[in-house]
Amino acid sequence: MAIRLPGLVESLRRRRAVAAWRQAAAAAPGMDPADLAALAPAARELSEAARRLSAEADRALLRPRIAQDGIARPPQCDWAWRPLPWAAALRPPVIAGVTGGTALAEGVTLFHDCPLAEITLRQSRRRDPDAPAPFALSLDALGFDGSFLSLALDLPRMGARGLRRSHIVAVKARVRRERPAEMFVRLNIRQGPNIEQLVSELMPANGAEAALGAEFDLGFQEINPDKLEHAWLDLIFERPAMNRVVVEDLTLARRPRADI
Structure with a gap:
């Protein structure tokens, strides 16, 4: 699956979105409970997607170079x-x-x-x-x-x-x-x-x-x-x-x- 790299406009949108979430997180302690309840599902969904992407990136980018993943496989290992x-x-x-x-x-x-x-x-x-x-x-x-x-x-x-x-x-x-x-x-x-x-x-x-x-x-x-x-x-x-x-x-x- 090909993923298109973000251009200038998309990069600006991403930065604005990150800034908006940071502002919301900073304001959360004093926010109205109803507003928090409305934002919480989207925050959890975004957090879970980011966590999964980060974990897969770590597996791909941080794995050792020796023997691909460094796991010693016995003969006929499936x-x-x-x-x-x-x-x-x-x-x-x-x-x-x-x-x-x-x-x-x-x-x-x-x-x-x-x-x-x-x-x-x-x-x-x-x-x-x-x-x-x-x-x-x-x-x-x-x-x-x-x-x-x-x-x-x-x-x-x-x-x-x-x-x-x-x-x-x-x-x-x-x-x-x-x-x-x-x-x-x-x-x-x-x-x-x-x-x-x-x-x-x-x-x-x-x-x-x-x-x-x-x-x-x-x-x-x-x-x-x-x-x-x-x-x-x-x-x-x-x-x-x-x-x-x-x-x-x-x-x-x-x-x-x-x-x-």
Whole structure:
């Protein structure tokens, strides 16, 4: 689809539109509620469209030059994916005092049950030209007396609906921790009222402490492609109190399993 570059007149119109929205935002605290209610739907629609365009631009322009997207694909890989926190800029990039159920972006949510929200999430741009992911995500937790802390990542529709019993899904991560602590991944597959859950610990791969991995063999699961509605991955942090965990990259890759 060809997009015509804006000419002088269109550029002026765009600047005027941006200025008008800025003025409306500045005047919002003292604006009549009826006027705010009238402007809100258009503001939300504009914001969502701009957010999606910005995210796609980040994916296209900020991805590393090596191996296209930098994802290591196994032989016969038919789908690979890097979740949004490691592929595109989050807005805002830092969230302090994160409460349970906080959405970081579309399809990305942090869950925990700790009454003390002494948790900070920070996304940072990777400056190393050899870094496979354009962004890293760090989690700092001070006091934590809850029973769980996890980051839920919705799989894209293409990745979720394409899951079959003939697949193996591999998860790879690069992680740095101030203190030793286990990390787990859980693949959730919803089929109507039922949810299949597969859990695996992220373990060092290839002898590298920072390179972690896990695999899910779907051959032993009851998966019906016609009923499959949704799938997501939970990144689970064990004993997060007084620790800082930096996830420098996280990717998923799907390949066919060997016939037995």
